[in-house]
Amino acid sequence: MLKITNLKATINEKLILKGLDLDIKPGEVHAIMGPNGSGKSTLANVLSGKNGYEIEGEISFNGMNLNDLKIEERAQKGIFLAFQYPLEIPGVNTNIFLKTSLNSVRKARGEKELDTLTFLKLIKEKAKELNIDEKFLSRQLNVGFSGGEKKKNEILQMKLLEPKLSILDETDSGLDIDALRIVADGVNSYKNKENAFLIITHYQRLLDYIKPDFIHVLSAGKIVKTGNADLGEQLEKTGYANLS
């Protein structure tokens, strides 16, 4: 599904990713761990197409060259990024944002846009699955939401948009144990043979709930070690320092 070959990314003349390779197949869950400043969030930004990076190397997503696509085109083709710090947009009703978003994606997929009633029915169902109070949906997008509420809202959007590749950028940071469980349940319930996950995290904690197929350790812009779920537990004990 996603094949990254020798990816280099530079921002403000600083080389952050220094030749990264990664291969993700449908149905797989990959975790990226690594110390602060190793380039984890940069990888998420680059995959989503955020402006400001100079890119070298290849990123192929279901046969398409991602570098040719705009941010919204990548989103429409099925790349979803759950933000580490979801943005507040004052004055914009959450429901309206979600409906606009869903219909943009549906339109790009050649599906019929949903009318308000059908949408509301759908979103209420999805919100219930994640234990999100309906009232949240009529509030301004992320405005005055707690950290946990913002992250749950990201997972809600993921389940609504049904992406092929979901990138979770430190979704576990700032979550209490209950919220963490809800987020993990959300991911697990969406996981299937067709889609894939790239989970960026500092800690093993989230991986206790979402079992990864592969764990990659990113250090100084390169993947220095790849292993199975056990690698996480090992890292928790020994830290990153002894790796490279």
Added chain:
Amino acid sequence: MKNQDLNINKEYEYGFTTDIESIRAPKGLNEDTIKFISNIKKEPKWMLDWRLKAFNRLSSLKEPNWQKPKYPKINYQNLYYYSAPKSSSEKPKSLDEIDPKILETYKKLGIPLVEQQRLNGIAVDAVFDSVSVATTFKDELTKKGIIFCSISEAIQEHPDLVKKYLGSVIPLSDHYFATLNSAVFTDGSFVYIPPNTRCPMELSTYFRINASETGQFERTLIIADKGSYVSYLEGCTAPMRDENQLHAANVELIALDDAEIKYSTVQNWYPGDKNGVGGIYNFVTKRGACRGKNSKISWTQVETGSAITWKYPSCILQGDNSVGEFYSIAITNNYQKADTGTKMIHLGKNTKSKIISKGISAGNADNTYRGLVDINKKATNSRNYTQCDSLLMGNKCGAHTVPYIKNKNSTSTIEHEATTTKINEEQLYYCNQRGLDQEEAVSLIVNGFCKEVLQQLPMEFAVEAQKLVAISLEGSVG
């Protein structure tokens, strides 16, 4: 990552011209022109005298020059002051008699005047260049004693009301453009709501400039008698032309005891092309008097068009406990300029005013909020709250906030908040990541920014206004 192709500036949708034979006054500003206007409208002598008085005052007045947007000198002798479709020289008695070309024009503008297609629950007065061509739902309103007609008709049919209130809020020699309007005004709407009557539908006027080299001098007068309520909306469009056309309107509102007037404007005059050529000079005087106790006047404006917008819809809060409100969205793109705001003059006790202004500037445009809050010595326990927010898109536009605050009463309070922000790249990124393209994202964020004002608009127009906000900013973020 790939730069968006956003150079496609959507064409101004209402820029077409209707090819129609018209009757014009001879070019130039002089007594003969004024007599021509008064004569063609078959006005009584008192009206002509009033106009001539204004014209004589004009020579002692100078055009104001304190405003931020400067404009080339207007040659007043080179303008037509009256232009009307020939077919309407005798005012048509029914809609069947209106020139089909005019009906077609309004249909294209989304304002159907014909019976079967009328907008639900909205009565429309349609003003084409210098004359009102049709007023809908008149009979239904008459049954309630509500008068809704063109000002020309009101001068004929309701002279006592016109004499009593015309010029009572904007005096004859108030300032250059107001006085010019008093001398040469051609048409506009007249509304009278009788005591204890709630107007059952939205009243609206749709102004259309069609003829070239013509100034439009609209005059509107709305009186809400004791205990009455009315909501009124005006919309405006004009063809695309290289010349700058002048629209100098006077709007007077009078609210008596316990009455409320809600006045909304969606202004979409031709803004000029993207190099700043052409467009309407929108120099407008709008003032409301809360003359009675517990009265309320609320102005809402969405200003997206015009090359230059220069207006300060104001409230004179004379009656005790009266309330004035001003909600404004001013959007300037390309080379548009706006200098707009309000004046809240507190004279009565316990008077309250609220000002919410949202200025959005893009391209090379310049946007100024200018407002006066003046609390008089006798206006005890009065309050004002002002909030001015400016949003900038790109590096070449400007936003300015010029509040004048005078408080001569120690028991009164004034609050002023102001913010200036640039459109947030991270917010755009977030929206893009959710599948929204650049235009959709800008529209969503800007509509959110304007929400407090948009929600003041009557429901039927709020959706239109949201679309207009989006269209006005197309191509502004690259």
